[in-house]
Amino acid sequence: KTRRDFIKISTAGAGAAAISFKALGSKGFGLFESKTEGPVSDEDLTPYPTYCEVCFWKCAAWAYVDKNGTIRKVVGNKNDPHCNGRLCPRGTGGVGMVYDEDRLKTPLIRDTRKDGTQYFREATWDEALNKVADKMKEVKEKYGPEAFGLFNHGTPGGHFHHLLRAYGSESNAEPAFANCRGPRSSAYFSTFGAYVGSPECTDIRDTKCLVLIGSHLGENMHNSQVQEMSDAIDNGATIITVDPRFSTAAAHSNHWLPIKPSTDIALLMAWIHVLIYEGLYDKDYVEQYTFGLDYLKDHVKNMTPEWAYGITTIEPEEIRRTARAMADAAPAVIIHPGRHVVWYGDDTQRGRAMAILTALLGSWGKRGGLYFPEGVSVPAYPHPHFPEPKWTWKDWNAGRYPLATMGITTEALKASIPRYNYKHQLKAWLVAGTNLPLSMPDKPLFKEAADSVEFIAVMDTMPMDITGYADVIFPEATYLERYDVIRSAANREPNIALRMPAIEPKYDSKPGWWIAKQIGERLGLHDYFNYDDYSEVIDWQLKQLGTSLEEMKKIGVKKYPRKTGPLYLGDGEDYDFNTTTGKIELYSVDFADHGFDPIPNYTKHPEPPQNFYRLIYGRAPMHTFSRTSNNPHLSDLMSENSVWVNPKVADLWGLKNGQEVWLKNQDDAITSFPVKVRVTERIRWDSVYMVHGFGHKNKKLSRAFGKGAADTEMITNVAVDPIMGGTGMRGNFITFLTEDPALEEKEVKA
Ligand code: MGD
Ligand code: SF4
Incomplete structure (x- = not known):
């Protein structure tokens, strides 16, 4: 038994009324209708500008709301270079994030019953915010603010990053660097x-x-x-x-x-x-x-x-x-x-x-x-300088990974585990918008780290696996219910996009900016959160950029002329790299x-042992990582993953299309759930393939629980890039178990 038992969220007396929301012609991603209402025409709908949070392309869109306050559809903004007026299936189905009845609905706090078992109980915002603020004060006094770490991804993480810096810590890491594009x-x-x-x-x-x-x-x-x-x-x-x-x-x-x-x-x-x-x-x-x-x-x-x-x-x-x-x-x-x-x-x-x-x-x-x-540089809303931390994420690396430009997630985990003896250790975490159990390779490392730290607060919209490790859970409003940072990604033409609420936050959920501000206020950091509503920040920023909230509400996206010169080099033009x-x-x-090869060399990597196959993984067009698996509309399009197996290999093992198997890797890790075999010539005989993001273990995800298997569970071997600390995940090999391993275990015990 660990200090912090993984809890499959089930609150005493949570049960908000189920939502009567259904996709009309769900495969078509046209208009989503509530049960009680018929089709409506566009004239009866009010459009609100937003940008999509279903993946990190951040397409600008319009959310159309009917007179009853229901979002009927989300469509691409025609003026947006990220989408040119068309959203992908995930973006169109993003409205399913709002109306998913499994959403986190109230703040939750871990508690212990008389018999010693742990559970989550509903809490007021005040109680949950106080608890996190008190823990932040305690950590600051005992170890220094740097010992409070942050795992973040996407826009919600940005607000917590601001909070952490104001508090005095730059101990943050996001999977988008070391697990992705670093x-x-x-x-x-x-x-x-x-x-x-x-x-x-x-x-x-x-x-x-x-x-x-x-x-x-x-x-x-x-x-x-x-x-x-x-x-x-x-x-x-x-x-x-x-x-x-x-x-x-x-x-x-x-x-x-x-x-x-x-x-x-x-x-x-x-x-x-x-x-x-x-x-x-x-x-x-x-x-x-x-x-x-x-x-x-x-x-x-x-x-x-x-x-x-x-x-x-x-x-x-x-x-x-x-x-x-x-x-x-x-x-x-x-x-x-x-x-x-x-x-x-x-x-x-x-x-x-x-x-x-x-x-x-x-x-x-x-x-x-x-x-x-070229992008638009959005000026920061005025606030005092951030305090200088005594150490930052860079110090976990202790001279290794010299070209890392962001915190390395696996290093953050090791810095959380005393036996690694890092000079600078993490004692508590904030987790915002990242589902670490499914995104971090080396699950045993993640579990040990989660069990080692004194405290974990998670801000999410859904009862994802990560919430089972939390002491406090904040239910965030979805992207269609909140103001957020101005999107300003570089493109051919510099441009900005606005995200504003299309509807009020459902249940007792709150936007990330509000949660961060509330904690900040409790820590005496008001000067870093000197506004009542985030719309004031946005309006101020937009005015610096020659527009206003009022104008952006009407257009959603604004383009600016380039200032840095043409898109391309002229013939023979001088250029200083x-x-x-x-x-x-x-x-x-x-x-x-730095002592690295100045020109790349090929090095041989380990090969699958006999009867094992290299696990490779990728994406499906209707899903993003693990965040969409429970989305009613997207799960309707693809509810589970399969394991692709070459016919030669299938013959050898006697595997049939659609047959369920468990996967076991070179370190004897076994998938928690079985996965269906897909026999196909489309994969080489020495490898198998899976779509990432399935195999959720939290029962509260009523559609995603137990559907398919998690590739992450098979990734126990991580090949670390010495240059920047990237977590190489494809050196893992799997074999097939055709019988339920749990049954086998029971038989042995019997
Ligand atoms: P998701 O799995 O989508 O992404 O890993 P993660 O960042 O963990 O989980 C996102 C979490 O954010 C979910 O819990 C979701 O419910 C929550 N969320 C969604 N919207 C909001 C919101 O508006 N507010 C809040 N507070 N929470 C929200 C991605 C990472 O995974 C990346 S970037 C890559 S490229 C890697 N890909 C990858 C892989 O392909 N295979 C394996 N095995 N591992 C991988 N890990 C990496
Ligand atoms: Fe764009 Fe699709 Fe990504 Fe949404 S999910 S940001 S629509 S690419």
Whole structure:
């Protein structure tokens, strides 16, 4: 028994009335109707501007509300470059987050019954806020404010980040860095002195050749990117997809390279070899803008397609053909930088290889390649300087991972466990908008950390698995019920988008900004929260940007002229890159200084033992991570995941389509739930594939509980990237159990 038992939320006497809300023609994602009302026309609806929170593309949208205060539909804002007026299925179904009857409805506090069992009881806001504020005061006195850590993701996390900084801590980490795009940031920054950002600055609409390396656009649904890809296909662009699985993108490709997993760097280096040794690279561009061609040429001398064939299983001629196709299209060619890129622990180096290839093709800063994005800088609402913490997340790393630019989640976990003996330890957590049990690899590490800290407060909209570890739970209002930070992501045209409430928060939920402010006030931090309503902050910011809340309520999105110059480099134009040499670094001076390979090398990774298969995982177009699995509309489209198994392997094991199996990994971890087999040629025989985000363990998620299996449970081996601390997750191998392991255990005991 642990200090903090995982509680499957069931409150004494929670039970708010079930909502009579039903999707009309649920597959169509047209209009959602409540049971008691018939269809309405647009004239009877009031539109409110928002931007979507179902994934992090943040498409701007209009939420249409009827006279009874029900949101009838959410549609894309036509003026928004993230969506061009069209939302993806998840965005349209986002309204299901509001009307999900499983939502968190009141603040909850962990309590212990007379018999010692723990449970959550309903609490008033005052009681819950006081409890968190008191704990923050106590931690500050006992250990210093730095010992209070924050795990955050998405916009809600931003408000808590502000609170934490005002309180004196910068001990925060979000999965979006170390579990997602961190290696890409380090790779592109060290090569070009710039980031690719989100939305990525890929000029897909004008490209002639799109190279996808483990990026399954189409299944990995990022709205405008997928729209542009579909236009590029219509315009006859060459699509090259490198994936051990025949993905949706592969099905639309001219070339599908079913690479042996974990060998991508060898393929990339062979492509670089062909471009250089066949003289196909952009000589003027490389001469003018890059540093280190001679080193690179020497480095890849023996990295021939024949060499790569032995590693990747891709035919040498196919490697040459595809390299030539890229060169033919250059500079209108995109080596897509990918997004969730933490695979094998050498991911920054793989990113570097992709960036170097991009440079040789002369496509950075070129039409149809990667453009120069520009964003709007939103001024901070005036507040006193944040206090200087004595230590920050950087100190957990103790000199390791020198290129980490954000807190590393696994380091935050280790800093929470006394036996790791970190000099700077975390004693308590705030968790905002991240479901750590399903997003963190190495579940035993997460559990030990959660059990070690003295206190956990979670702010979520749903009773996700993470809430079972909390001492205090704050029910946040969903994105359609609250004001939030102004969206200002960089794009071709600088732009901003407003999120305002379309309806009042349901139940006793409150917006994240309000919760953060209330805690701040209790800690005597009023000057950092010097407003009554967040709309005042937004209005002030908008006025600095030459508009107002009043105007933005009518338009939702505002575009601004560019100030930083054109989207693309002019021919032969002088350009100073923000790197050590001022050039695009084919040879990274920074990496050499830190003792890392200045030019990427292929290293061999462990292979599956006999009877085991490499676990690879990805996304489905109707779901985002674990956050959407219980959404009534999206679960209606896909309610569980399956495990893709090659027919040869299925034969060997006697597995049939639709049969339920449990998965067991190399460390004897077993999935909590069975998962259905999908027998398909679309996956290589040495690997299996699953969609991430299923296998929820909290019974309060009435649709998602026990549906499918969690890939995360199988990811106990993490290959850490020494450059920036990324958590490589694809070095895990699974085998099949065809009998219920729990039954087996019972039989043994009997
Ligand atoms: P989700 O699983 O979607 O994302 O990991 P997470 O950030 O944990 O969980 C989001 C949580 O936020 C949910 O609990 C949801 O209910 C809550 N939430 C949603 N909307 C709101 C809101 O408005 N307010 C509040 N307070 N809460 C809200 C994502 C992370 O996972 C990322 S970025 C990547 S790329 C990795 N992907 C990945 C993978 O592909 N496979 C495996 N095995 N692990 C992965 N981990 C990483
Ligand atoms: Fe929402 Fe889809 Fe846009 Fe993501 S891509 S923000 S889910 S509409």
